[in-house]
Amino acid sequence: MSQHDRGGIGRRSTLAAGAALGAAAIAGFPMIARGQARQPIKIGMPTILSGRVAQLGVSSRNAVMMEVERFNAAGGLDGRPIEVIVRDSRGVPAEAARIAREMITSDRVDLIFDAEASAGGFAVHEVVRETGTLTLHLNSETSSLTADPRQRFWNAFRVARQGIHDSIAGGAYAAEIVKARNLTRWMTVSPDYAYGRDTTAEFVEYLKAFAPNVQVIGETWPRLFQPDYTENVTRLTQGRPQAIYSCLWAGDLVTFVEQASLYGLFNQSQFFGVNLADYTTLQQIKALPRGMHSGNRYLKTFPAVPGNLAFAEEYNRRYQTFPTNWAWQSATAVSLLVEALRKVGGTDPRQLAAALKGMTIDSPFGADGKVTMRAEDQTLVGYAIGWGTTISADPFVENMTKADWATILRHEQDWKRSKGWA
Amino acid sequence: MDLGELSSCLGSASCLVTQVSAGLTIGLLLFLVASGLTLIFGVLGLVNFAHGTLYMLGSYFALTAYGATGSFLAAMAAGAFGVAIVGLLMERFLLSRIYGSDVLMQLLVCYAIILIVDDLVKIIWGGDFLKMDLPDAFRQPPVIIAGGIIPYYYLILFGITATIAVALAYGMGRTRFGRTVRAAAVNPGMVGALGINTAAIFAAVFGIGSLLAGLAGALSAPIRSVVPGAGVSILIESFIVTVIGGMGSISGALIAALLIGFTRSFGSIGFPLFTEGMMFLMMALVLLLKPSGLAGKSQA
Numbered sequence: 001m002s003q004h005d006r007g008g009i010g011r012r013s014t015l016a017a018g019a020a021l022g023a024a025a026i027a028g029f030p031m032i033a034r035g036q037a038r039q040p041i042k043i044g045m046p047t048i049l050s051g052r053v054a055q056l057g058v059s060s061r062n063a064v065m066m067e068v069e070r071f072n073a074a075g076g077l078d079g080r081p082i083e084v085i086v087r088d089s090r091g092v093p094a095e096a097a098r099i100a101r102e103m104i105t106s107d108r109v110d111l112i113f114d115a116e117a118s119a120g121g122f123a124v125h126e127v128v129r130e131t132g133t134l135t136l137h138l139n140s141e142t143s144s145l146t147a148d149p150r151q152r153f154w155n156a157f158r159v160a161r162q163g164i165h166d167s168i169a170g171g172a173y174a175a176e177i178v179k180a181r182n183l184t185r186w187m188t189v190s191p192d193y194a195y196g197r198d199t200t201a202e203f204v205e206y207l208k209a210f211a212p213n214v215q216v217i218g219e220t221w222p223r224l225f226q227p228d229y230t231e232n233v234t235r236l237t238q239g240r241p242q243a244i245y246s247c248l249w250a251g252d253l254v255t256f257v258e259q260a261s262l263y264g265l266f267n268q269s270q271f272f273g274v275n276l277a278d279y280t281t282l283q284q285i286k287a288l289p290r291g292m293h294s295g296n297r298y299l300k301t302f303p304a305v306p307g308n309l310a311f312a313e314e315y316n317r318r319y320q321t322f323p324t325n326w327a328w329q330s331a332t333a334v335s336l337l338v339e340a341l342r343k344v345g346g347t348d349p350r351q352l353a354a355a356l357k358g359m360t361i362d363s364p365f366g367a368d369g370k371v372t373m374r375a376e377d378q379t380l381v382g383y384a385i386g387w388g389t390t391i392s393a394d395p396f397v398e399n400m401t402k403a404d405w406a407t408i409l410r411h412e413q414d415w416k417r418s419k420g421w422a
Numbered sequence: 423m424d425l426g427e428l429s430s431c432l433g434s435a436s437c438l439v440t441q442v443s444a445g446l447t448i449g450l451l452l453f454l455v456a457s458g459l460t461l462i463f464g465v466l467g468l469v470n471f472a473h474g475t476l477y478m479l480g481s482y483f484a485l486t487a488y489g490a491t492g493s494f495l496a497a498m499a500a501g502a503f504g505v506a507i508v509g510l511l512m513e514r515f516l517l518s519r520i521y522g523s524d525v526l527m528q529l530l531v532c533y534a535i536i537l538i539v540d541d542l543v544k545i546i547w548g549g550d551f552l553k554m555d556l557p558d559a560f561r562q563p564p565v566i567i568a569g570g571i572i573p574y575y576y577l578i579l580f581g582i583t584a585t586i587a588v589a590l591a592y593g594m595g596r597t598r599f600g601r602t603v604r605a606a607a608v609n610p611g612m613v614g615a616l617g618i619n620t621a622a623i624f625a626a627v628f629g630i631g632s633l634l635a636g637l638a639g640a641l642s643a644p645i646r647s648v649v650p651g652a653g654v655s656i657l658i659e660s661f662i663v664t665v666i667g668g669m670g671s672i673s674g675a676l677i678a679a680l681l682i683g684f685t686r687s688f689g690s691i692g693f694p695l696f697t698e699g700m701m702f703l704m705m706a707l708v709l710l711l712k713p714s715g716l717a718g719k720s721q722a
Contacts, residue, residue, distance in 0.1 A: 220694055235691055
């Protein structure tokens with residue numbers, strides 16, 4: 001007994017502790033619960049903030065911040081603001097995966113906004129497949145990321161345009177030009193990695209489907225971030241094609257266009273560049289040749305709706321530059337997430353994923369004022385796709401032709417069947 | 423492989439003109455960088471892994487000077503002489519301390535320089551790619567010779583780089599300075615005993631090598647992206663040139679650089695998927711058959 005009295009847990013102390021616990025339960029726990037309710041909703045965002053693609057990564061971050069600040073200023077989710085943790089992967093896939101894992105395990109983020117290009121996007125995809133973290137891929141356009149059922153799992157969504165959609169739209173547009181001008185001899189120049197190879201093959205497939213008399217007489221594959229395109233340009237000049245397709249992008253496309261202009265390539269051949277119409281590219285090319293054909297990456301004038309122009313002006317006011325393709329996609333990701341958060345009323349990942357599936361929201365970037373997170377493969381559809389021709393000054397692209405989504409969806413389904421994915 | 427296409431190109435005057443001029447331009451620009459690298463190795467015994475960084479700095483200096491003055495000449499001077507000064511500072515304060523050290527130590531110091539300079543570039547100029555405007559005077563229609571296309575600016579590049587190649591060969595072969603440098607490379611102790619300041623000679627050689635790399639960066643700034651880390655790919659090609667040509671041989675560097683230039687220009691037609699591989703294959707063959715390089719002297 002003396003031993004018991006001296007240091008052990010006695011009846012009185014047990015009763016006192018029980019009473020204190022009861023008091024805390026009555027008075028304190030609601031406070032704690034309220035505190036938890038006001039804890040920020042944490043989003044981890046690995047992206048590329050340095051190197052040749054930095055402008056796109058920065059624009060992705062800018063757009064997310066702009067939309068998140070609006071959400072927070074409006075009171076957040078019942079007082080819970082969104083907090084975004086952004087880290088630079090430098091475009092290195094292994095680093096993107098490491099950062100994503102660190103955000104999930106150390107920073108304990110509620111969800112991931114993967115704002116990497118395709119290579120990094122696939123690396124992050126594997127991390128979140130394992131951890132089960134709700135993830136929105138903001139910028140990865142490689143079709144297989146969501147089209148291939150083996151890549152699909154409940155917690156990953158793509159809020160970005162998709163290579164196959166652009167290829168079908170581009171093929172249909174180019175085929176009309178082919179018929180009008182009899183452009184049958186084609187060559188391609190695209191970056192030598194998964195995105196470049198896949199997107200070019202898909203474009204050619206649909207170009208030939210819509211214009212069967214087209215022949216691809218040669219192709220050249222510069223490596224990603226190649227400093228000098230002289231050898232590729234001379235290959236194209238020697239082939240003397242009537243038309244050239246390219247899915248080069250950002251700094252690579254700028255350098256290619258500058259060097260090709262020195263060779264007078266665009267006087268000899270019609271150029272179809274799916275990634276040309278992005279302000280980071282258009283504004284960097286000092287003497288933008290007139291009449292190049294381009295898909296819309298992001299243009300403030302397409303879709304020509306007040307909401308799109310307002311987005312561009314607000315972005316420009318804040319950051320003294322114009323949005324990019326990555327910017328509209330990132331803004332759309334925030335819009336979809338906010339809608340899902342409001343619908344669910346919390347951050348339960350399973351409930352949020354269920355809410356996102358099949359969700360349609362009003363959007364200034366939609367072909368018809370809306371975009372949809374398609375339920376069957378958890379990817380964005382209905383966004384505005386168009387092609388036009390370049391002019392040397394703002395708005396840089398004119399005569400935009402809007403792609404028909406019924407055509408895109410029909411051919412996409414056939415393409416999936418041919419791959420054994422549908 | 424498309425050897426049919428390649429043979430039809432070799433039989434066509436227009437194709438030959440286009441591809442030869444492209445190969446010459448690629449090769450001579452590469453020679454400017456590789457000649458500095460090989461010169462520094464030949465005289466100082468230093469494998470300067472940071473040489474690509476000097477090329478990158480040349481582009482940034484030229485871009486900034488052109489933005490400030492609008493003068494192409496000022497841009498070229500800023501690229502060449504600005505980098506020469508940076509090179510001299512690097513040599514005096516860092517690299518001169520590791521002459522004679524093993525390659526691992528040289529690699530460590532040079533790699534540290536690469537990382538520090540890359541970060542400084544990001545702080546000063548930002549991480550995005552930049553472009554230097556091509557002066558309007560050079561934005562002329564391409565020159566057509568026998569149906570082949572040569573961009574106007576490439577003719578200027580060819581003129582400048584070819585002049586420098588000749589001047590370098592003459593300077594190293596026929597002048598008193600060149601003879602002293604070659605003597606210092608073989609026996610610096612004896613040269614010092616003759617009352618010649620070998621430390622100054624070494625610094626001058628490093629300065630010249632840096633100047634050439636800076637000028638190459640400046641000349642390529644109007645046609646290539648200017649971006650942190652841009653020195654890496656040119657460094658790899660420069661090492662290939664140095665190995666093929668023979669470490670320390672200027673004439674070997676010229677031959678090897680032109681070989682790489684032509685491999686790139688004609689390879690894009692004949693073996694477009696194996697252009698890079700072909701360069702490394704050539705290097706491997708040279709290492710196997712003549713380890714001292716095409717123009718290098720065999721070790722006794």
